[in-house]
Amino acid sequence: MEPVKMKKDEVDLRVTIGSLSLQNPVMTASGTFGYAREFEDFVDLRRLGAVVVKGISLKPRSGNPPPRIVETACGMLNAIGLENVGVDRFISDKMPYPSALGVPVIVNILGDSVEEYSRIAERLAGVEGVAAIEVNISCPNVKKGGVAFGTDPKMVAVVTAAVKQSCQVPVIVKLSPNVTDVTVVAKAVQDAGADAVSLINTLIGMAINLTSRRPRLANIIGGLSGPAIKPVALRMVYQVAQVVTIPIIGIGGITTAEDAMEFMLAGACAVQIGTANFVNPRAIEDVVDGIATYVREQQLGSVRDLIGALRVG
Amino acid sequence: MEPVKMKKDEVDLRVTIGSLSLQNPVMTASGTFGYAREFEDFVDLRRLGAVVVKGISLKPRSGNPPPRIVETACGMLNAIGLENVGVDRFISDKMPYPSALGVPVIVNILGDSVEEYSRIAERLAGVEGVAAIEVNISCPNVKKGGVAFGTDPKMVAVVTAAVKQSCQVPVIVKLSPNVTDVTVVAKAVQDAGADAVSLINTLIGMAINLTSRRPRLANIIGGLSGPAIKPVALRMVYQVAQVVTIPIIGIGGITTAEDAMEFMLAGACAVQIGTANFVNPRAIEDVVDGIATYVREQQLGSVRDLIGALRVG
Amino acid sequence: MSQFQKKVELVRSEVIARDVVRLTFNALEIATAALPGQFVMIQIGSGKDPLLRRPFSIHQTSSEGYLQILFKVVGRGTELLAQYRVGEQLSLLGPLGKGFVLGEPSKACLVGGGMGIAPMLFLASRFQQLTTQGVVPKVILGARNREELLPLIGDFEALGLEVLAATDDGSLGHHGLVTDVLKIINLGSDFTVFSCGPRPMMAAIHHLCLKEDIRCQVSVESAMACGMGACLGCAVPLKAGGYAHACSDGPVFEAGELLWSL
């Protein structure tokens, strides 16, 4: 991919994730932006830093029974159950639209076994427009595979290496926050050859309906996202930034440009916006605008000056 | 301690935590209610299920420099740094007031080493009015000890056994949520002889001031509490309830009677209320009233009918 | 398809019955693009709590660009929404979803129960515009009692439609269910029933229509986060297995496509 060129008079918002050049650091978070087309009426899709599509598995999955979502204090729980059309229909039906937008498309993948991860990566390897692969090892909603992979540094390393071998594009590994020490997993992923890490995926949570005495999600537990988790996400990004040298993509509760830039100060090269898209489908563009304004007003040379620029001590 | 007797016409809110009988299941959470006296103008202290006092160490601690607290979305971060007067002054100056209230006083303790935990427990063992000890192995704000203890099942077991040997009163071990699998720690604690577990302590989080480019807490990281964490707390209580037989005390983001009863459905015998006391210093009494109303209106035999009564499947 | 995210002004707020409120917004773009059965997602409050938008059927639109919703206060979001004052601005997203597939007005029977009456008024007025022969669609409306139902009936009558009423307590119209009325009026199999209401009501209507071989479209609810097909939260189990999504495949479905046992 060609490095993105900057127009005159524009503020410099460009960042790179390994060999991947982005016009700005703001991407969509997987599972919260569909396949981009859903948002075409609300946001100028060509202004996104990158599109990360809904998690794709080898075979189609129908997902969990409803209720699949419930609101919590400043957050929401989801137990979608990784519903998706499967890699083949993704390539034939879904990929053409985002790949025509002129922004990098990052494909989030998930599997039940190392082999499955490899095979999806292989299938995607040659596909036009796939700029990078994001490996979801941390989704809490699938009982087989997912959880075990995401919390065991050894398994994560094996999956990472397998995906790396199966494709040429940059590989981003998406980390689970549901671990005792996220830096251990991050280091394992780096050592296994990942080009970047993204974090955090959702925290595991639960909600109960007192009247019916039942869990509010059919799946009982689900993934917590939204502003409520931002402090945890920011802490993990900061911790991981102290121990890895590969780029970090910050995720978790970002709704404003200020939020996004806080993640960059903590050490993230780029950010992803998830739940906020539901509330404000224009969120990503608003964040890009807000960052641009800040970079201009603070007369920063580029947005990259923010990365890891937290003053400690 | 005598089993609490119920007055005629009263609804039955009594619960037991091992050998400890409570008039109702609603306690204060350590560190959020001072030594009870602070709240005397706002709440009828004799109506509390139990008072859990601020964490006590062997020697006095002056705590972290300010800022120590910052608000987050539906939550707050604190990095008090376990400021406390030390066990001796606690016994002489602080304990007399709560112990005269006629409700059980549970003393939360913390240390830098197994020996320290034992010695505090020994000091408290004979003290009039100490109804139980809650062992804080999970406070994220102390760099030595705290974190390591709380996340390592083996260390937690050692501390538990040591405290058990040092005193006759029931020992409650307070679990950290910052672990990959809370059930492993809970089982270790049960096997080591704990009379009950309480959970959750705070999640580790961070907040950044974009303007100053500094962490918002002098300690950089702090503990996240309040409604934001309730889904995580509820999930962990539910998970632990599937694997232990000792009583569980549910903590995390409880602000209303409904919240409290949801924790009981998930498997908690009692609950603790923390951050909510800051917003509504009458919170605990309001929760007790709310539970009583519910138990009466639903014509439950007793509040104990709620414990673990979640309908799954 | 044209969808909009717009800050719009609340121009009218009416308490229709106890806990039932009707709001009128000045929302030109959304009102103009809207079709009966579509809905809007409304952001309540400016903060992060409540976090998610709330979905409401479009109750009525006007050529001047007014858009109405009719809702019941059932929780915190609707409580806050009921407190908004005329002149305040709210963010609306819409029109969302697939609406009813209209047909011959004279062969249409609209059945609304409770707040399921909300989309029926919009549908009725669209049918009314399509009516050429003067043979208007049939309308059956049900609610708990007279107090709740009476204020709503007036709007249908203002359109020149006759309303068959059913109340749980018999305080207005038939004492019983809308399905009783549906049975009584004995539609031909060339009719289409358009229905929205509580799930048990729609299930009963579906079974009745199935037996009588009448086509039946239903508007269903499901917990929603995005309202636009992105989160996959609003799953609706299908008879053929798998799930449709209420917000993008619906909220209106052919009743026969859905799984009713759940």
Add this chain to the structure above:
Amino acid sequence: MSQFQKKVELVRSEVIARDVVRLTFNALEIATAALPGQFVMIQIGSGKDPLLRRPFSIHQTSSEGYLQILFKVVGRGTELLAQYRVGEQLSLLGPLGKGFVLGEPSKACLVGGGMGIAPMLFLASRFQQLTTQGVVPKVILGARNREELLPLIGDFEALGLEVLAATDDGSLGHHGLVTDVLKIINLGSDFTVFSCGPRPMMAAIHHLCLKEDIRCQVSVESAMACGMGACLGCAVPLKAGGYAHACSDGPVFEAGELLWSL
């Protein structure tokens, strides 16, 4: 000590200057118990976001039970607070903290800067009530400009007090800092300075008083969660080492007890 948690009615809301608002509550118990230098914690909104109460100095009380606060809009909480309308109810907690230790009015000099002026009016009026010989306390008030300062001066003058003004831009009174004025008036060492304002201002006043051997009480701010000594969040570093707590040991301290380098 008597403290109260009360739902009280907002009876007046005044915009004093740009982003500066004064609210008057009907809060009998709290107003009656209040002492100058104490504060209240106000719950803003009914939801969980913003979660924590916000602390505000008591600006003025009346024997009828009215209580005023004066504040600047600096963030989301104060923004929401400024939008409350007369007749709405808010939950107040107070009076909290230890106030100023009063002394001989004729030997008192009150120095307020910016929103630090808020508690000074209450202090001045209490001094005024204690004044027997007609020798009133001195008052020095500072702000960025005339627009911000002028409306506040009137309240002090209404008490019969003369105000020495200082503004950053010289648009009213002395062009410069309140400490300049303090130097000029040259207090004797039998005076006590009572001060509230931005930290650099109070540090400068403290150092001046130290040099001139004048007793100095300052009211300090710190991030607070509970306002009542329970959370230990509001640590204020002490000269002697360790921390005091702004809410329960203060917010008023002897300036010499605090660590000013931090």
